[in-house]
Amino acid sequence: xxxxxxxxxxxxxxxxxxxxxxxxxxxxxxxxxxxxxxxxxxxxxxxxxxxxxxxxxxxxxxxxxxxxxxxxxxxxxxxxxxxxxxxxxxxxxxxxxxxxxxxxxxxxxxxxxxxxxxxxxxxxxxxxxxxxxxxxxxxxxxxxxxxxxxxxxxxxxxxxxxxxxxxxxxxxxxxxxxxxxxxxxxxxxxxxxxxxxxxxxxxxxxxxxxxxxxxxxxxxxxxxxxxxxxxxxxxxxxxxxxxxxxxxxxxxxxxxxxxxxxxxxxxxxxxxxxxxxxxxx
Numbered sequence: 404x405x406x407x408x409x410x411x412x413x414x415x416x417x418x419x420x421x422x423x424x425x426x427x428x429x430x431x432x433x434x435x436x437x438x439x440x441x442x443x444x445x446x447x448x449x450x451x452x453x454x455x456x457x458x459x460x461x462x463x464x465x466x467x468x469x470x471x472x473x474x475x476x477x478x479x480x481x482x483x484x485x486x487x488x489x490x491x492x493x494x495x496x497x498x499x500x501x502x503x504x505x506x507x508x509x510x511x512x513x514x515x516x517x518x519x520x521x522x523x524x525x526x527x528x529x530x531x532x533x534x535x536x537x538x539x540x541x542x543x544x545x546x547x548x549x550x551x552x553x554x555x556x557x558x559x560x561x562x563x564x565x566x567x568x569x570x571x572x573x574x575x576x577x578x579x580x581x582x583x584x585x586x587x588x589x590x591x592x593x594x595x596x597x598x599x600x601x602x603x604x605x606x607x608x609x610x611x612x613x614x615x616x617x618x619x620x621x622x623x624x625x626x627x628x629x630x631x632x633x634x635x636x637x638x639x640x641x642x643x644x645x646x647x648x649x650x651x652x653x654x655x656x657x658x659x660x661x662x663x664x665x666x667x668x669x670x671x672x673x674x675x676x677x678x679x680x681x682x683x684x
Contacts, residue, residue, distance in 0.1 A: 404429070405485075409478040415453050416460040416470040426453040442484045444477035499574075509647075518584055528569070529585070533578040550578050557648055559622050564615030566635075566646045585646070587638040590631035608634075611643040624648065 408429050411421035430451075433443055446463070450456035460470045501523040508529065509516035516531045533550045554571035557580070561567070570581040588596070590608070600608070612634055616626065626633070626648055633647045 417467045527584040531580045562618040
């Protein structure tokens, strides 16, 4: 986001343009992030609009080269600061001694997924951590509402072909969902391992997926992002499991409530779900 913002600032400072609404929203999001407030460049902190920013840069330097250097150096310093401190903030379980983070195993949607080992139980868990850096406070609250609404729905699912959810909450001011860790590979890995499957073997994969989906649908929950990477074969249990209901949709009385950001597609690529609406009789 900062790289994109930097390009907009460079354009505005050198007789180009930047959308004023975008300038203000991004500036506000940066200023609301307490952890980086002191590192935000003065020209962002003091300029409330893009026109104020342009006048500020004109006073700072009478040529384009000087403005470019000031903007680039300042934003790059902010980026470097965030990268240096991201590891310190990325582990919400660091205060719990029995949990040790092993590795990051996924990301997307509203957060990242990490593999943790619980030394007391000698078990591995997958933990999805909500991350909302550089969003406004309103977006933060709305994102957390979605996150816990998702968690509440997933707690209702108890099926052998769906990943198990064990816990959800906040730690170090960051929401999380703790779920079972599945040792295995997804359907993309299955195809790489065995190549194209015959119809006979494909049925053995499809049936457990349909069983899991039928169960979830009976609870009023649809997946919304079903694709090969979201179906995992557990090498320990020898069964297929559906994972990542992160863009689930809760079926209300209208059958159209979507747990996604306004204007965003639910899924993408070749596996996008069709858009459907009720057709009057």
